[in-house]
Amino acid sequence: MEVAHIEKLLLVILLFAQNAISNEMKKFSMLMPNVHPNRDELYLCTPVKVLPDKSFYIVGFEPNATMNTVHHMILFGCTTPGAKREFWDCGEMATGVNSHLPRAQPCAEGSHVLYAWARDADSLELPDDVGFQIGIGTQVQYLVLQVHYAHKFPDTFVDRSGINLIYTQKPRSKLAGVVLLATGGTIPPHGITHMESNCVINEHKTIYPFAYRTHTHSLGKVVSGYQVKRDKFGYDEWVLLGKRDPMTPQMFYPTFSKAPIKYGDVLAGRCTMESHRDRDTFVGPTNNDEMCNFYLMYYVDGDTPLNMKYCTTAGPPFHYWANTKYHFKNIPDIDASNLNTID
Incomplete structure (x- = not known):
């Protein structure tokens, strides 16, 4: 045609x-x-x-x-x-x-x-x-x-x-947008792997989160997303935006926090993967591969949505929250991978 x-x-x-x-x-x-x-x-x-x-x-x-x-x-x-x-x-x-x-x-x-x-x-x-x-x-x-x-x-x-x-x-009056946090990387056999993403908001805009969605294939156990609020004294406050077992229906759920996210804040995501396979698993499109996605849906009030649509990192074994240029403090290592910590 x-x-x-x-x-x-x-x-x-x-x-x-x-x-x-x-x-x-x-x-x-x-x-x-x-x-x-x-x-x-x-x-x-x-x-x-x-x-x-x-x-x-x-x-x-x-x-x-x-x-x-x-x-x-x-x-x-x-x-x-x-x-x-x-x-x-x-x-x-x-x-x-x-x-x-x-x-x-x-x-x-x-x-x-x-x-x-x-x-x-x-x-x-x-x-x-x-x-x-x-x-x-x-x-x-x-x-x-x-x-x-x-x-x-x-x-x-x-x-x-x-x-x-x-x-x-x-x-x-309020225009919606989505930021997708995702990683590349490799999941080794017989163990637990954290796949982590993070990006700073470098636009002078305020966004208001209202929904989130998680996505992995079969190895995902927990997917969590955070707003990291930083101050000049080096203190990081990790505000939980959403956390879920990705094997449940992968719809958009209300965010845990609807507090505004501003210039200088960081968006951070983690997928906790558990593999019982005898081989490495790579990020890819099929059920034999994996994905680590945290979607954040938000609105801006009287402004245009962020130019930033995607936040991606190399993933394991190259990128983790603990080794980024941001030098994060107070990383919620247990909370980010534990569904039992949800109120």
Whole structure:
């Protein structure tokens, strides 16, 4: 299908494939277009072009999928999609895989994570007057849905999994954003490994956290995220933002703290991994690999979201909280890896 036809089709979809929920709110179903996963561990992406002369505010997400079919889904906002096709192979870290589809990243430019889902997670409704702004005046000119299919489908089966987006054109005074804390690294066999990330807020903005989500594959035991407040005397206050067993539904949960996070504060994440395998496990996209992700959803009041969308570190054995340039004090080593310490 030619690119020009795809562009036209996507505009028509967004104009007419919407259901009114109220006079203000509408629903748009962003679904896979009857795809047939023909191999295990397949990542597929499908795009929608946002109307170029309008601004929209996404205020809720309703997953339309089950973990029996889909391993996980991520909704990206992009300035330019990875491909201008109905769908494509977007297994970002997979190499040497035979496929009849072209391969590309979810986004070619301006990648933002807006939402992620796994393990039969429930819907998410944003707080009052909070929304993800997309369209005119923003970097989000396309929405791209990425779906990870862990297993190939029987010959005659197709899939329309996806996400229902609740949106409005009424401006929100509080704009939402997401920061993804993640690591690379290696998990040795027969032991416990900490995978740790940290980044300083170096923009003169104040963000207000309200939801978090954890994600690992099968080795994750605990994922925790913190705001580290630093003072000139070298004291670090570790404020717990969220902590969870990543084997529970991987939805966005309310943050433990809603205190503002400011310039100079540090965001820090840890995944506690336990391996009984006889081999090293590396960070990668399949169930034989691992991931360490802590998503922090926040809003800004009367400002624009952070330019920082991703916070990544090399992970073990190269990067740990204890050996960073920040010289952290008062590291909550037990609390960060112990679910029993949750009040």
